[in-house]
Amino acid sequence: MAKTLFDKIWDSHVVQIVDDGPTQLYIDRLYCHEVTSPQAFAGLRERGLKCFRPDHIYCMPDHNTPTHDQDKPIEDPVSRKQVDTLKKNADDFGLTHFGMMSPLNGIIHVVGPELGLSLPGMTIVCGDSHTSTHGAVGAVAFGIGTSEVEMVLASQCILQAKPKSMRITVDGKLGPGVTAKDLALYIMSQITTSGATGYFVEYAGEAIRALTMEGRLTLCNLSIEMGARGGFIAPDETTFAYLKGRPYAPQGEEWDRAVERWKQLKSEPDATFDKEVRFDAADIEPMVTYGTNPGMGIGITQRIPEPQNASDEKALAYMQFRAGDPMIGQPVDYVFLGACTNGRIEDFRAFASIARGRHKAESVTAWLVPGSWHVMEQIRQEGLDRVLEEAGFAIRQPGCSACLAMNDDKIPAGKLAVSTSNRNFEGRQGPGARTVLASPLVAAAAAVTGVITDPRTLL
Amino acid sequence: MKAKFNILRSTCVPLPLENVDTDQIIPARFLKATDKEGFGDNLFRDWRYNPDGTKKDFVLNDPTYGGQILVAGKNFGCGSSREHAAWAIAGYGFRVVVSSFFADIHKNNELNNFVLPVVVSEAFLAELFASIKADPKTEVVVDLPAQTITNTATGSSEHFDINGYKKYCLINGLDDIDFLLQNKDKIEDYERRVGKN
Numbered sequence: 050m051a052k053t054l055f056d057k058i059w060d061s062h063v064v065q066i067v068d069d070g071p072t073q074l075y076i077d078r079l080y081c082h083e084v085t086s087p088q089a090f091a092g093l094r095e096r097g098l099k100c101f102r103p104d105h106i107y108c109m110p111d112h113n114t115p116t117h118d119q120d121k122p123i124e125d126p127v128s129r130k131q132v133d134t135l136k137k138n139a140d141d142f143g144l145t146h147f148g149m150m151s152p153l154n155g156i157i158h159v160v161g162p163e164l165g166l167s168l169p170g171m172t173i174v175c176g177d178s179h180t181s182t183h184g185a186v187g188a189v190a191f192g193i194g195t196s197e198v199e200m201v202l203a204s205q206c207i208l209q210a211k212p213k214s215m216r217i218t219v220d221g222k223l224g225p226g227v228t229a230k231d232l233a234l235y236i237m238s239q240i241t242t243s244g245a246t247g248y249f250v251e252y253a254g255e256a257i258r259a260l261t262m263e264g265r266l267t268l269c270n271l272s273i274e275m276g277a278r279g280g281f282i283a284p285d286e287t288t289f290a291y292l293k294g295r296p297y298a299p300q301g302e303e304w305d306r307a308v309e310r311w312k313q314l315k316s317e318p319d320a321t322f323d324k325e326v327r328f329d330a331a332d333i334e335p336m337v338t339y340g341t342n343p344g345m346g347i348g349i350t351q352r353i354p355e356p357q358n359a360s361d362e363k364a365l366a367y368m369q370f371r372a373g374d375p376m377i378g379q380p381v382d383y384v385f386l387g388a389c390t391n392g393r394i395e396d397f398r399a400f401a402s403i404a405r406g407r408h409k410a411e412s413v414t415a416w417l418v419p420g421s422w423h424v425m426e427q428i429r430q431e432g433l434d435r436v437l438e439e440a441g442f443a444i445r446q447p448g449c450s451a452c453l454a455m456n457d458d459k460i461p462a463g464k465l466a467v468s469t470s471n472r473n474f475e476g477r478q479g480p481g482a483r484t485v486l487a488s489p490l491v492a493a494a495a496a497v498t499g500v501i502t503d504p505r506t507l508l
Numbered sequence: 509m510k511a512k513f514n515i516l517r518s519t520c521v522p523l524p525l526e527n528v529d530t531d532q533i534i535p536a537r538f539l540k541a542t543d544k545e546g547f548g549d550n551l552f553r554d555w556r557y558n559p560d561g562t563k564k565d566f567v568l569n570d571p572t573y574g575g576q577i578l579v580a581g582k583n584f585g586c587g588s589s590r591e592h593a594a595w596a597i598a599g600y601g602f603r604v605v606v607s608s609f610f611a612d613i614h615k616n617n618e619l620n621n622f623v624l625p626v627v628v629s630e631a632f633l634a635e636l637f638a639s640i641k642a643d644p645k646t647e648v649v650v651d652l653p654a655q656t657i658t659n660t661a662t663g664s665s666e667h668f669d670i671n672g673y674k675k676y677c678l679i680n681g682l683d684d685i686d687f688l689l690q691n692k693d694k695i696e697d698y699e700r701r702v703g704k705n
Contacts, residue, residue: 064698065691070673073691075698085590087542096685101695113540127540134542178589178613192613194591196620196683204688206695210671212612242527243583246612276586278612342527342586360526360581453536453588462559474531474587476554 051317054283055214055249058189058314062172064206071208077171079201080157081108081144083135084455085176089199090138100142102205107166108139109147111156112455116418116445119149128456142202155421155447158182158389162266163423165295169284169311174201179389179471181272184281185265186288187314189249191279212278213323215248216316219256221330226505228399229264230391230469230488232256233271234336234346240326242344246276248324251316256330257282262291263395270390271471274343283315335504337376338473338486340364345473349376349491349503367475368483369463376485376501383466384415384496385478386489388452391469392420394427396489401433403493403507409441410499416458417442418450440497454479467495511622512681516603516650517660519575521567522640528580529587530614534596536588547592548599568600572644577604579636579648584625585614594621604650606657608633619674620683626650626657626668635664652678 052060064073081089086108093100100106113128123129132149139146147153153164158179161167169187174180176198183190193207200207217236237244250272252265260268265282272280282288289308292298299307334348341364347354355372356362365372370379386392386400397419409415417437419425425447428434434444451458452470454477460466462481469492470477473484487495490504497507538550555566563569578597584607585593594617597605605618606626618625628636639646639661646661652675658665670678677683688695 061702064694067673067687070671073688073694075695075702084539088544088591091543092685098689101692112536131540131542176589176591178587180589192589194589194594194613194617194620196591196685197616200684200688203685204692204695206688206691208684208687209616242586243609243611246583246586246609273587276583276611342529344527358526359524363525453531455536455539472529472531472587474529476535477531480535480554480559 051320053214053316053320053322054251054281054314055189058170058172059211067208071210073206074172074209076174076201076205076207077105078166078173079106079198080161080173080175080180081106081135081198082112082157082175082177083110083131084112085195086138086198087131087134088195089176089202090142092199093142093202098203100144100202103143105205106144106202108135108144109154109157109160110135110149112449112453114149114448115457116416116448116450119446152422155423156389156392156449158270159392159420159424162186163295163421165292165298168292168298169288170314174207178273179270181277181279182266182270182389184269184272184279185262186292187281187284187311189279189281192273212249213247215245215250215277215324216322217250217252218254218325218327219252219330220254220327221256222259223256223330223333226335226490226508227333228488228490229260229267231333231336232330233268234338234343234486235333236328237271237275237344238336238346239328240275242274242342243276245272248277250275250277250280252280252282258285261395262287263393266393267390271343274471284311335488335491337491337501339368339370339376341367341473341475343471343473343486346486347376349501351376377503379501380465381413381467381495381500382464383460384413384492385451385466385468385470386492387416387418387420387450388470389420390471391489392418392424394424396469397424397428397433398431399489400493401436403490403504404440404442404497405436407440407497409496412499413496415442415496416445416451418445419447421447451478453477460484467492467501510681510683513603513622513624513652513678515652516576517647518577519645519647520577520579520640521573521575522637523567523578523580524637526581527583527586530585530590530593531587533585533593534590539590539592544595546599547596548601551596551600576602577606577648577650578602579606579633579640582607582609584610586611589613591617591621594618594623598623606633606636606648619678622678624650624652624678628657628666628668632659632664632666635659635662
């Protein structure tokens with residue numbers, strides 16, 4: 050039977066299929082951050098185990114790291130303990146660790162691809178649902194729980210039922226001002242946040258092929274918000290050009306051999322998927338969310354829909370939005386550019402393209418947070434820091450920042466934030482915070498006008 | 509957290525909301541612990557308590573309802589992979605979560621903490637919510653060996669799915685690491701076969 054790319058990668062990592070049970074799958078890369086790993090390391094200690102394959106495992110703190118004064122100890126003692134615990138665990142178990150202030154530190158899902166640690170054809174896991182991000186390089190990457198982190202630490206394997214396969218094809222070309230973020234929010238608005246639950250998604254079609262690596266990382270990042278186990282894009286010349294020369298990518302002749310191998314990583318033409326959906330890129334405009342899950346999104350020029358059930362009503366009440374009102378013109382208190390979704394160089398270029406020659410609105414507090422020190426370096430090299438500073442914006446130090454309210458960057462209760470992150474759940478950015486998810490362009494348009502604004506009017 | 513599971517008969521706590529995400533089950537600011545203790549106290553924290561610590565109008569604050577079974581609307585546990593959500597559910601005292609649909613990662617996390625996620629039909633779920641509303645003392649019987657769930661108020665019963673391996677683990681109080689550690693030779697065989705990355 051003709052195989053999908055998902056079948057090819059998954060099947061080549063099967064150690065065994067347990068009788069009337071899951072698959073024992075070999076894992077090429079395990080990433081550990083400070084929040085979801087301490088109990089797994091504690092479990093190893095309790096059982097008296099070592100890491101089975103320490104050279105496959107990379108650790109870095111990102112969730113708790115403050116986005117200022119990283120050269121000083123973290124003020125919050127509980128956060129500091131969690132970050133210190135990761136360092137101790139990495140040392141005790143002989144694992145690579147990129148600590149705060151290391152030039153290689155940043156958000157794990159930004160750092161993995163940019164260092165060439167995440168490569169085509171790999172299986173990649175992390176105790177973090179946005180591990181789906183790494184699918185952009187053509188890998189099978191998925192988030193796992195802490196018990197599963199412990200499994201991988203102990204055996205470099207995980208027990209998982211094989212997900213079903215789904216292909217999302219997007220034909221045509223995205224319009225001006227429409228980004229990978231809008232594409233992802235659009236897909237979620239159509240298939241809901243559980244539309245891909247139980248499936249591994251392959252993104253395909255002209256609009257996907259045309260995405261840059263940064264755009265692909267954004268799209269794959271949001272696979273989990275459709276409920277998917279993960280999402281990926283078959284590797285192509287865009288992938289190879291992005292990975293070539295990255296510190297942990299193969300070099301020299303080894304690189305050439307790897308590319309030849311990676312070129313085979315595609316679904317066979319007559320492979321069948323358990324589910325297929327198709328969209329036209331021309332139908333998509335810049336998107337914003339109006340509710341409390343990422344599937345509650347609409348085109349920016351549309352009006353807030355009528356609630357359909359008790360959950361919708363609860364969402365609108367929380368957001369303090371009224372059905373029938375337009376999103377354009379809603380006053381904005383905070384703008385957040387960053388997170389594993391939109392903390393890469395292209396996102397800063399997009400934001401700067403609108404900020405250039407304009408000025409931050411007085412009423413807006415803006416947090417611009419690169420996804421890694423490497424992204425920070427690129428921002429400086431391209432002079433984007435000066436453009437942004439002239440427009441009244443400051444750039445903070447790398448980390449997860451305001452995505453999930455585990456560090457100092459919290460949106461105050463009742464305030465409305467236009468955020469390039471991935472979740473608008475109740476309280477996600479701080480208790481009582483109201484989140485509108487959007488692209489870096491929409492975020493920049495809100496930051497310079499103080500209200501939700503169609504970025505196409507400012508391009 | 510290892511605990512054997514066989515047959516459970518209990519009253520239920522109803523949560524008839526859809527898309528309950530793990531940020532609601534346990535907000536991120538409570539994820540800073542380095543052990544698994546105490547998460548039950550903060551289960552549904554921001555739905556249970558006001559910022560000043562006073563109680564909100566929420567089902568966990570309503571003495572009418574109690575028991576070891578949480579009954580929730582579809583797509584329960586979506587969002588973040590945080591296993592802290594499963595530790596909070598287990599820590600609070602739930603042994604079963606009933607819904608018509610679970611998010612993948614959270615479902616695995618429950619199973620790995622000996623909390624049984626039971627997937628039922630929309631019709632069974634709607635009837636169960638109605639039964640609990642009519643009589644909060646309605647009991648449900650979850651029989652893992654037989655893989656059945658029964659609403660004792662109406663007598664309705666459904667079969668639920670669980671793979672044979674995981675069922676064996678739950679009934680016998682074994683976890684996946686116990687299994688994987690017995691299979692190191694197979695892992696090394698695999699590495700020899702394909703070459704490590």
